Amino acid sequence: MTETRFDVVGIGNAIVDVLAHAEEEFLVQNGLNKGTMTLIDPETADGLYKKMAAGVECSGGSAANTIAALASLGGQGAFIGKVKNDDLGEIFGHDIRAAGVAFDTPMATEGVGTARCLIFVTSDAQRTMQTYLGACVDLGPNDVDPELIASAKVTYLEGYLWDPAQAKQAFIKAADAAHNADREVSLSLSDPFCVDRHRDSFVDLVNDHVDILFANEEEIKALYQVDNFDDALQKVRGHCKVAALTRGEKGSIIISGDEVHIVDAEEVSRVVDTTGAGDAYAAGFLFGYTNGKGLAECARLGGIASGEVISHYGARPETPLDQVVKNRF
Amino acid sequence: MTETRFDVVGIGNAIVDVLAHAEEEFLVQNGLNKGTMTLIDPETADGLYKKMAAGVECSGGSAANTIAALASLGGQGAFIGKVKNDDLGEIFGHDIRAAGVAFDTPMATEGVGTARCLIFVTSDAQRTMQTYLGACVDLGPNDVDPELIASAKVTYLEGYLWDPAQAKQAFIKAADAAHNADREVSLSLSDPFCVDRHRDSFVDLVNDHVDILFANEEEIKALYQVDNFDDALQKVRGHCKVAALTRGEKGSIIISGDEVHIVDAEEVSRVVDTTGAGDAYAAGFLFGYTNGKGLAECARLGGIASGEVISHYGARPETPLDQVVKNRF
Numbered sequence: 296m297t298e299t300r301f302d303v304v305g306i307g308n309a310i311v312d313v314l315a316h317a318e319e320e321f322l323v324q325n326g327l328n329k330g331t332m333t334l335i336d337p338e339t340a341d342g343l344y345k346k347m348a349a350g351v352e353c354s355g356g357s358a359a360n361t362i363a364a365l366a367s368l369g370g371q372g373a374f375i376g377k378v379k380n381d382d383l384g385e386i387f388g389h390d391i392r393a394a395g396v397a398f399d400t401p402m403a404t405e406g407v408g409t410a411r412c413l414i415f416v417t418s419d420a421q422r423t424m425q426t427y428l429g430a431c432v433d434l435g436p437n438d439v440d441p442e443l444i445a446s447a448k449v450t451y452l453e454g455y456l457w458d459p460a461q462a463k464q465a466f467i468k469a470a471d472a473a474h475n476a477d478r479e480v481s482l483s484l485s486d487p488f489c490v491d492r493h494r495d496s497f498v499d500l501v502n503d504h505v506d507i508l509f510a511n512e513e514e515i516k517a518l519y520q521v522d523n524f525d526d527a528l529q530k531v532r533g534h535c536k537v538a539a540l541t542r543g544e545k546g547s548i549i550i551s552g553d554e555v556h557i558v559d560a561e562e563v564s565r566v567v568d569t570t571g572a573g574d575a576y577a578a579g580f581l582f583g584y585t586n587g588k589g590l591a592e593c594a595r596l597g598g599i600a601s602g603e604v605i606s607h608y609g610a611r612p613e614t615p616l617d618q619v620v621k622n623r624f
Numbered sequence: 625m626t627e628t629r630f631d632v633v634g635i636g637n638a639i640v641d642v643l644a645h646a647e648e649e650f651l652v653q654n655g656l657n658k659g660t661m662t663l664i665d666p667e668t669a670d671g672l673y674k675k676m677a678a679g680v681e682c683s684g685g686s687a688a689n690t691i692a693a694l695a696s697l698g699g700q701g702a703f704i705g706k707v708k709n710d711d712l713g714e715i716f717g718h719d720i721r722a723a724g725v726a727f728d729t730p731m732a733t734e735g736v737g738t739a740r741c742l743i744f745v746t747s748d749a750q751r752t753m754q755t756y757l758g759a760c761v762d763l764g765p766n767d768v769d770p771e772l773i774a775s776a777k778v779t780y781l782e783g784y785l786w787d788p789a790q791a792k793q794a795f796i797k798a799a800d801a802a803h804n805a806d807r808e809v810s811l812s813l814s815d816p817f818c819v820d821r822h823r824d825s826f827v828d829l830v831n832d833h834v835d836i837l838f839a840n841e842e843e844i845k846a847l848y849q850v851d852n853f854d855d856a857l858q859k860v861r862g863h864c865k866v867a868a869l870t871r872g873e874k875g876s877i878i879i880s881g882d883e884v885h886i887v888d889a890e891e892v893s894r895v896v897d898t899t900g901a902g903d904a905y906a907a908g909f910l911f912g913y914t915n916g917k918g919l920a921e922c923a924r925l926g927g928i929a930s931g932e933v934i935s936h937y938g939a940r941p942e943t944p945l946d947q948v949v950k951n952r953f
């Protein structure tokens with residue numbers, strides 16, 4: 296087994312977020328499903344953007360946020376994702392590299408523009424996301440370098456990557472490359488609606504390919520089509536090496552064979568915007584995991600990272616997470 | 625005299641800001657002149673952006689910020705400025721319209737991209753701005769519609785507009801159109817270095833075209849090449865109808881013929897980022913002025929608007945300014 300260069304390599308949709316405040320009424324009037332991510336076509340994106348308040352743009356994307364947060368914790372991260380060579384693509388590439396992440400996926404030079412996600416943040420700190428996938432649909436198996444995958448302890452995949460057609464193949468290629476090199480594969484289920492869209496694939500994936508699964512309560516219930524969390528928890532046990540199940544302000548539960556840890560959430564003085572909460576949790580957890588920490592400590596690191604990200608607008612850390620962790624331990 | 629549709633029409637460089645935190649050391653290492661605006665070419669912009677931390681993008685531009693803040697106060701505003709039809713140009717147009725401002729300047733369809741300003745914010749809340757003017761150089765007299773100018777009580781011009789060559793003609797055409805329609809013309813000197821670049825023009829402009837002048841201490845001293853504020857103050861008196869001179873935490877001084885008002889700054893709990901402080905001051909002042917308020921009240925409105933903008937990251941108001949004003953009066 297060769298030396299590892301990276302703790303985690305993430306594969307996901309490369310997206311620029313456009314964040315603006317919105318009233319509850321706006322969500323209702325525009326038929327937006329609060330707290331979830333919906334895929335929209337370019338025309339819908341244009342129409343919705345016209346009605347959106349003045350916004351702030353910052354780099355996003357679920358797995359990309361995770362890897363940026365991992366780097367902020369002091370971890371070594373790489374990212375694979377597709378942007379176009381337009382203004383937003385440049386911004387995405389700049390920001391993830393500035394965060395200290397290796398990012399070498401070639402930009403698309405033709406076709407549709409870089410993906411954007413319109414995020415409507417309501418006063419209760421919930422975010423409602425409308426994503427136009429743009430250039431993400433061009434990510435394919437050719438963008439996955441097996442050597443890069445083999446050089447990372449964990450390959451992390453976001454469930455959203457199942458949406459653009461070609462990316463599934465990239466996804467499977469990466470998982471195979473990781474296991475061939477005796478590395479581990481981690482998946483985040485991303486969103487209950489994403490699970491509904493791809494349930495059978497996800498069940499197979501969890502059974503056959505995934506070592507570390509991230510899901511929140513709604514997502515794991517959606518995966519196994521059960522009504523209560525305890526049933527879902529019993530189902531997931533045994534299907535993957537580790538399942539980290541997040542429950543918002545109730546903290547998280549880690550299941551690994553017979554081992555179960557129930558870890559409280561970190562205290563947050565004011566929750567401003569929950570965009571990126573799950574992404575940051577995965578970052579903290581995987582940072583601990585790839586650095587040999589016990590599962591309970593991994594969960595606590597997840598909670599600390601997530602606590603920083605929800606205390607301000609935007610999905611990536613404002614305060615370097617290694618400092619935040621130092622202050623909490 | 626026809627009915628006015630607008631309180632203020634602003635003409636300025638249409639710019640998207642890229643804000644990121646920077647250490648003092650970074651400024652020194654890269655020879656950046658703290659607290660000022662420097663014009664840079666695209667190569668320098670690229671090189672500097674590569675070294676910049678992960679950022680946040682939001683619409684900026686001095687006069688554009690002023691008009692957006694005026695609209696947030698409840699004023700009727702219009703803006704003239706040039707973007708290209710690229711991602712950043714779309715963002716600029718969206719944000720200023722979403723703020724409630726009329727913006728109909730045709731986008732450039734060829735040539736260089738939309739202007740961007742790299743803003744390095746240090747821990748002392750000072751901002752150091754590096755601007756690549758891009759499509760702003762295409763703004764010309766054809767973009768100034770005399771009917772629009774005639775329909776606004778005040779035409780507001782930023783001094784920075786003197787930098788791109790053609791824009792001067794747009795500037796003069798607008799000032800003439802305003803006076804021909806018995807409207808008033810206002811100018812912000814923008815920056816002491818901007819004054820140094822264009823001193824003779826600015827002196828002529830203030831003498832011949834400007835009714836309401838905005839300047840801070842450094843700018844007004846640079847204009848008249850004097851070392852102390854009092855000398856500058858004596859010089860400006862009589863050259864224009866109203867001069868509003870800002871002095872940071874010392875508040876502002878308004879001079880209008882024999883009338884002088886010394887107005888304290890508003891209390892701000894924490895100064896985070898001074899980007900846009902002067903722009904917001906001009907907005908508050910002009911909102912009061914075009915709505916028949918006395919000069920001291922205009923200055924106070926300026927201070928309130930400016931106080932909101934410096935209390936957070938970014939140059940445009942986060943909290944609607946009409947609410948902020950309501951809470952202060």
